[in-house]
Structure formats: C-alpha cells, structure tokens
Amino acid sequence: MSVTESSITEPMGIVLDRAQSAATDVARRVPSGPSRLSVGFVCPSWPVDQTANGIVSYYTALAPALESLGCRVTILAHEFHGQRPNDQVFDIRDASRRRGAVRRLADSAHYRLNPSTGWERPTRRALLETIRGACTKRGIQILQMEETFGWALGAIAATSIPVCLRLHGPWFLNGAAMGAPVDDAFRQRVAAEAAAIRAARFVTAPSLDVLDRVRTYHDLPLTDAAVLPSTVPVPADQSVWRLDDSNRNRILFVGRFDRMKGGDLMIDAFARVLRDLPSVRLWFVGPDGGCRLDSGETAAFPRYLESKIPGALESGRVVWLGRRPLPEVSRLRSRAMATIICSRYETFSNTTLEAAAAGCPIIAADVGGIPSIVEHDWSALLHRPGDAHDLAEKLLSLLQNPSLAARLGRHARAGYLARLHPRIIAERTLDFFRGAVALHQLRQDGPHSGAGRT
Numbered sequence: 001m002s003v004t005e006s007s008i009t010e011p012m013g014i015v016l017d018r019a020q021s022a023a024t025d026v027a028r029r030v031p032s033g034p035s036r037l038s039v040g041f042v043c044p045s046w047p048v049d050q051t052a053n054g055i056v057s058y059y060t061a062l063a064p065a066l067e068s069l070g071c072r073v074t075i076l077a078h079e080f081h082g083q084r085p086n087d088q089v090f091d092i093r094d095a096s097r098r099r100g101a102v103r104r105l106a107d108s109a110h111y112r113l114n115p116s117t118g119w120e121r122p123t124r125r126a127l128l129e130t131i132r133g134a135c136t137k138r139g140i141q142i143l144q145m146e147e148t149f150g151w152a153l154g155a156i157a158a159t160s161i162p163v164c165l166r167l168h169g170p171w172f173l174n175g176a177a178m179g180a181p182v183d184d185a186f187r188q189r190v191a192a193e194a195a196a197i198r199a200a201r202f203v204t205a206p207s208l209d210v211l212d213r214v215r216t217y218h219d220l221p222l223t224d225a226a227v228l229p230s231t232v233p234v235p236a237d238q239s240v241w242r243l244d245d246s247n248r249n250r251i252l253f254v255g256r257f258d259r260m261k262g263g264d265l266m267i268d269a270f271a272r273v274l275r276d277l278p279s280v281r282l283w284f285v286g287p288d289g290g291c292r293l294d295s296g297e298t299a300a301f302p303r304y305l306e307s308k309i310p311g312a313l314e315s316g317r318v319v320w321l322g323r324r325p326l327p328e329v330s331r332l333r334s335r336a337m338a339t340i341i342c343s344r345y346e347t348f349s350n351t352t353l354e355a356a357a358a359g360c361p362i363i364a365a366d367v368g369g370i371p372s373i374v375e376h377d378w379s380a381l382l383h384r385p386g387d388a389h390d391l392a393e394k395l396l397s398l399l400q401n402p403s404l405a406a407r408l409g410r411h412a413r414a415g416y417l418a419r420l421h422p423r424i425i426a427e428r429t430l431d432f433f434r435g436a437v438a439l440h441q442l443r444q445d446g447p448h449s450g451a452g453r454t
Contacts, residue, residue, distance in 0.1 A: 037433055038072040040134055042127070042145035042155075046089055050081035052286075052323055054350035055146065055168055058206075058230040065231075065426035074138045076130055078123075090134050095126035124151055128158050135159060142433050142440075144204070150192030156199050162440035164433070165200035167210050169347055172217055177260040177345035179292030194218045201443075202436045204228045204429075206348035207369025224439070226432050229372065231425040232354050239330040240413070241360040243406045249279050251395065252336035254329060254351050255343070257301040258289035262342035262365065264304060267318075268388035269342070271308045273395050274317065280399065282318045283332055333360050337405060338398050342383065342391055346370055352380075353420060359413035361405035363394045373420070379411040 041059050045051040048060040063073045073088065080091035134140055141161055145152050146168040156163045171180075172190045180186055197203065197218060203225035205211035215222055251270075257263035263286070270282050288301040301320065305312050312318040324332075333339055339355040341364040346352075348369035355362050356374055364370050366382035374380035381394040398405050 036070045036072070037430065037437065038074070038139045038141045039066060039433060040074040040076060040131070040138070040140040040143040042076045042078075042131075042143065044077070045079045045081065046075055046077035047082065049326055051079075052326075054230070054348070057232050057350050057354070061231045061233045061422040062426055062429065065422035066430060068423070069426055069430055071430065072138065074134055074140055076127075076134055078127075087137070090130050092123075092126050092130045095129040095133075096122055120149065124149075124154060127151055128154050131155055131159060135161060142437050147193045147196055149189060150194075150196040153192070153196040153199050156196070160444070162202055162436050163200060164202040164204055164436060165197060167197075167203065167205040167214055167347060170197075170210070170214055170217075173210065173213060173345055173347070174260060177343070179259040197222075201440065202432075204432065206230045207372045209368050209372070210347040224436075228429050228432060229369075229420055229425060230348050230350055230353065231420055231422045232350055232357055234422065235330060235354075235358045239334050239358050241334050241358050241409050243402055243409075245334060246337050246405075247335050248337050248399070248402065249277075250281050250283060250336045251338045251340060251399070252283045252285065252332050253340045253342075254285045254333075255341070256286045256289040257284075257291055257304075259292045260344055261286070261289075262344055262386075263289075263301065264291045264293065264299070265342045265344075265386065265388045265391060266340060267305055267308050269340075269391040269395060270318070272389065272392035273399070274309065276396055277399060281316065283321060283336065284318055285321045285324050285329055285332065287323050330354075330358065333358050337361065337402075338363055338395065340391070340395070341365060341370065342388075343367065343370075344386055349373060353416065356380075356412035356420075357416045359409040361398060361409045362412055363391065363398060365391075374412055374415065378408075379415050380408055 041063070043055050043059050044053050045056055048056045059075065063075065066073050075089045076092060077089060078092045080089060080093070131143065135143075142164060143155060143159065143161060144164040144166050145155060146166045147170055148168070152163055152165050171186070171193055175186055175189070197214065198220060201224055203222050205214070205225065205227055206229050208227050211222070211225055211227060214220065253263070253266045255261035255263065263284075266282075266284070273280055290298045290300055291304060292298050302313065305318060309317060313320060333355060339360045339362050341349055341352045341355070341362065343349065343365050344367065346365075346368040349364070352362060352364050352370055352373050356379065362374055362380035364374060364380050364382055365385040366376065367385035371382065374382070376382040381398055383391040383394045398408075
C-alpha cells in the first residue's frame with residue numbers, strides 16, 4: 001500500500017502530543033486571554049539570511065505564522081544586519097550607541113579590569129533599555145527570551161508584563177557538550193541562568209528532554225512550563241529532496257567544527273566509509289570553531305582532517321565550504337544522498353528539522369531533542385551519540401539502499417507537515433501565551449499581587 005504524506009502518523013507523535021498538551025494547561029486554568037496579542041521576541045540576530053543561528057530560524061518561521069493569527073510581533077535583536085530596522089525590529093546595539101561619554105569611559109574601564117565579563121554590563125543595560133522602549137512603543141503584552149547568561153532576570157524585574165523564558169541552550173548542557181572547562185566562569189553562568197529560570201513564571205522548551213534535564217539539574221518543578229517545539233520555514237518546492245535529483249555519492253554535514261556539533265565524529269565516520277565506498281564525497285558546511293578533543297587539545301578543522309584523511313581537501317574527497325547562505329545550504333541538501341547531524345547534544349536541532357522539512361534522508365544522533373523530530377528507522381537513522389563507528393555503519397547502510405533513503409525522507413517531511421509546521425506551532429504558542437497573559441493579570445489584580453513567586 002502506498003503511503004501519502006497526509007496519511008502518515010508517527011508513533012512518537014503520540015508521546016510528543018502528550019508533552020505538548022501542557023501548553024494548554026495554563027490557558028485552561030483562567031478565562032480566555034486576549035484574542036489579539038502583542039508579542040515580543042528577543043533573539044541573537046536578524047534577519048535570518050545574515051546569520052546561521054537556530055533561534056533566528058525559529059523566529060523567522062514563527063513570527064509570520066503568529067501574525068497570520070492576528071498577533072502583533074516585535075523582534076528585539078542583539079545584532080541587526082542590513083538596512084535600518086523597521087518599527088517591528090529593534091536593534092539592541094542602538095541603546096549602546098546612545099551612551100554618554102561618562103558611561104562609555106566607565107564601561108571601558110570595567111572591561112579593562114574584567115575582560116572576560118566586562119562586555120556583559122553594557123550589553124545587559126542596552127537590552128533592558130530596548131525592552132522598555134519596545135514595550136512602550138509597541139504595546140508588548142508578553143516577552144519571550146532565552147535563558148542565556150540569566151539576562152531574563154533583569155527583564156522580569158524591569159517590566160510589568162509576563163516574561164516567558166525559553167530553554168534554547170542552558171549552559172550546564174551546551175557548555176558541557178562543547179567541552180568548556182568547568183571553572184568559575186562556567187559555574188557563575190550556570191548560577192545566573194538558574195536564577196532567571198527560577199524567577200520566570202512561564203517557561204517553554206523545544207523538547208521534553210531539555211525541560212526534564214533543567215527540572216532535575218536545578219531541582220525546580222516549573223509547573224507553568226510547556227513543551228513547544230521549534231519550527232522552521234516551509235521550504236520551496238525546488239528545495240524538496242527527490243531521489244532522482246540527488247547525487248548518490250554525496251553526503252552533507254551542516255554545523256560548526258566543534259565538539260558539540262560533532263564535527264570530529266563526522267570526519268572519523270567518513271574515514272571509515274571511504275574504506276568501503278571510496279567514491280563517496282563529503283560536503284562540510286560550517287565554520288571552524290575549533291574542536292576540543294577527548295585529550296583536552298583543541299584541534300582546527302584542516303589539521304584534524306589531514307590527520308584522519310590525508311590529502312582529503314586537495315583530492316576533493318572533502319569539500320569544506322565554510323559558512324554558506326541559507327539558499328545554498330538548501331540546494332546542497334536537495335542534492336546530497338544524506339544529511340548528517342552527529343551532535344553530542346541538542347536541545348532540539350533546527351538543522352534536523354530543516355532537513356526533515358525538505359524531505360531529506362537523515363542520519364542523526366539519538367540524543368536530546370532530536371528523537372522528538374525524527375524516529376529511528378521510520379523517518380531517520382539514529383546513531384549512538386558520540387559513536388563514530390555506529391555513525392559510519394548507519395551511513396553505509398543508507399548509501400547502499402536508495403529505497404530506504406527515499407522512504408526515510410518521505411516520512412520525515414510528512415512528520416514535519418503534520419506536527420511541526422509553523423502554523424501548528426504558532427497556534428500552540430498563541431494558546432500558551434494567551435493563558436500566560438491572563439494568569440499574569442489575575443496575579444497582578446489578586447489579593448497577593450505584591451507577593452513574590454513561590
């Protein structure tokens with residue numbers, strides 16, 4: 001029996017839906033929130049075609065979907081590239097540029113004394129000034145921002161609107177996956193993020209995995225938290241993978257060469273694949289972030305590659321493309337026989353979701369939030385995290401079975417359309433936000449409105 005995209009229901013979708021049902025619990029406990037919301041999102045950069053960042057990709061897809069549901073969306077970007085922002089986009093750096101001479105001198109002196117943390121003070125100040133201005137000018141009713149550096153704590157104290165904290169990449173997880181040393185700076189950042197998470201009344205997470213890990217690590221119940229997966233824009237028809245258009249000797253890796261993204265694992269596995277399939281070629285898309293090895297040494301991409309596959313760059317067996325524009329990455333995905341994601345940890349993995357949205361055959365690590373996007377042997381092949389040998393075995397299996405690749409890609413795209421399409425995620429997000437705004441207002445108006453959070 002042929003299987004169409006609309007008829008595929010992945011077993012894991014049932015589990016995911018149970019986790020996501022928490023998103024409506026907040027709304028059920030109060031009368032309906034406002035039908036039209038003004039929502040603000042703090043993000044690292046804008047627009048998406050000028051940066052390679054999963055958070056930016058997520059908001060690029062979510063913002064227009066929320067607007068189609070009647071929301072007013074405001075973006076507060078730490079960096080804006082290109083022409084000056086319109087009234088929907090605020091460049092946080094503008095607040096820093098408006099600093100007076102005395103404050104500039106003070107910030108400069110503080111940076112010289114504390115170069116590792118001195119940049120934070122002016123950045124945090126600019127963020128809070130921008131948030132206040134955007135709330136006034138755009139009438140923002142709820143603000144969502146990530147946990148990074150605990151900056152949300154200042155936003156919670158500085159505004160009267162609910163601040164929803166998004167668990168994009170807690171440092172106790174991402175820092176460990178990157179191999180960052182557990183020193184005083186590491187512990188201070190983890191503590192600052194914990195304080196912000198503890199202070200936040202409303203928390204969302206892209207996967208149940210990261211939410212449960214945060215609850216356990218920080219010993220927090222997070223009763224008003226919900227799993228709201230990320231989403232990515234719907235790919236153009238010409239970017240959808242088709243077996244007949246693919247090169248069966250090309251595989252694609254998209255990500256930094258660092259420990260977290262598993263660039264070293266990709267090279268190790270590819271070296272093994274070449275012994276059996278010497279005609280296969282690897283496109284490696286991403287910057288050289290330096291990969292911290294098990295030995296504690298940090299290796300640069302060219303040197304590590306040469307040590308594992310001598311002459312790989314010169315012979316063209318590996319084509320290192322560095323950071324590439326999104327349209328080019330989409331074109332490469334549609335031409336490769338497989339897209340590889342071998343991260344040591346991911347709270348979600350937009351790279352996996354982008355490949356799934358395009359119907360690409362996927363081999364990914366069975367770690368973090370990735371299994372909430374694809375399921376082993378149904379919509380992807382999942383390898384043991386950190387295991388280059390198992391990754392190589394999965395690659396060999398897929399490369400030698402084109403019908404398997406086509407089936408996995410078809411199911412991956414169907415799962416995206418059925419569960420993770422921007423419209424679906426926007427509806428669930430709006431439902432949660434409405435309930436959060438209503439609950440926040442009840443708390444403000446209630447007899448204990450002046451009491452702190454318990």
